[in-house]
Amino acid sequence: MLFSTSFSLEHSDSPFFVLFVSMAFGIIFSLLFVEGEIFKGVLLLGPFLVFCWLARHLLPNVLLFFFLGFSLSFVKIDHLMLEPGSIVEVTGKVEKVYADDFFLGSGSAFIDGEWKKLPFRIIVKSKKAFMESEVPDSGMIFWAVGKLEKAASFQLSLxxxxxxxxxxxxxxxxxxxLRKDIENKLEKYGLSNALIFSSFFGSKAKLSSQLKTALKKVGISHIFAVSGLHVGLFFLVINNILSLFLLPYFVKDSFSLMLTAAYVLCTGPAISASRAFLMLLLYVVFRIIDYPQSPLNILGLSGIIMLVIAPFDLILPDFQLSFISTSGILLYIMASQKKRSFVVQAFLIGGAAQGATLPITLNLFGSISLMAIPITFIVVEIYLMPALVGTLVLLFLDLVKLKPLAFALGKGLEFLSKLFEIAILKLSELSPMLQLKPPYNYFVAFFVASSVASLLFFFAHSEQRP
Incomplete structure (x- = not known):
């Protein structure tokens, strides 16, 4: 058996996860069909048939969700076909900012004399703005005109x-x-380092180019994406603060969810933040109605909901990295049969996430940092968690008018951020990088991911200690 008896496709307590994967297969097949990529479709047919055999007890539902994904994708992509090389005018909302001249947006395109809604998000690369001082930010309305290019498989850029x-x-x-008000409050208490804002809101737009490059070399850029760690910590801190007022569980959880939802919206919302909040919402709802579900089942249900709303988000790196890393973590935890120390367990969980996402990382960027796993573990413990919790506590101290304590905490967080920035810049000079070009990156990604998966599986089922 691939996993322990607590989890297998044959007797799974996570049917929604199985159906989510089936739906994803359907969307991919639909895109390959529209693009005329017959050879890739044939290659993908093998893994899909193996998946169907492993989930044969759910085969009717698996096929139903496969055709659901295929139909949703096919109908929407057929509604508006855009050819690379054509000149189009696009307007909509800035979803995520990568740099001042590079962002992800959604909206409508002016085609054949009328505005038509884009079924997918589009990358916008811009040379100049009407005003040189104009820079994009999440939530802003944008207008752009230019030539369409194919950025990656099924992904267009303008x-x-x-x-x-x-x-x-x-x-x-x-x-x-609200985001601007929070930033002003933090600045009032002496926080000026852009790392604090990036850690809390998940945006690297305000970081210097030098620091962005350093984070990429060290392999920890992903920690600035608002994900389950950020959303979970926010919810827990708010929930614990509300516990001081002896509120009923339902009121406390509901109010905590409302504040967490506002926080997630302040992040853009990012796909990883939306996924994490949706999982949290489903978990709380199932707990309230006393109908507990496995984390993997909640992940699958969250994925199904998000793909029904926006099926083409599946092709975005943010969506893939968020769901695959979370799947790797949950599958490892469900497969693990042995209790280990916190340090070892945290390291193996980080390894499961990195190993699961490695093929995508190499495919997209062609490079990986060989120090990513250990540095990620250290950074999360000594910087990210203290920074997130400290920021929330500072805002609470401001709310209850304990300003001297807020100033003291602000100075501490500013010192921590500056120290972290110096350390990352120094580490980037020492961190070894593995850089590969196609097609070598695909083979290495498969080999390394298989090795990491085998190693984690061995430690999960053996009495040996790593």
């Missing part, structure tokens, strides 16, 4: 000659003002 921005509207305006 090489824009001109762009313009307008302030956010509706909910995005509220969350943008």
């Amino acid at each position: 090489d824009s000659d001109m762009r313009g921005f307008a302030p956010p509207i509706g909910v995005d305006r509220f969350t943008g003002n």
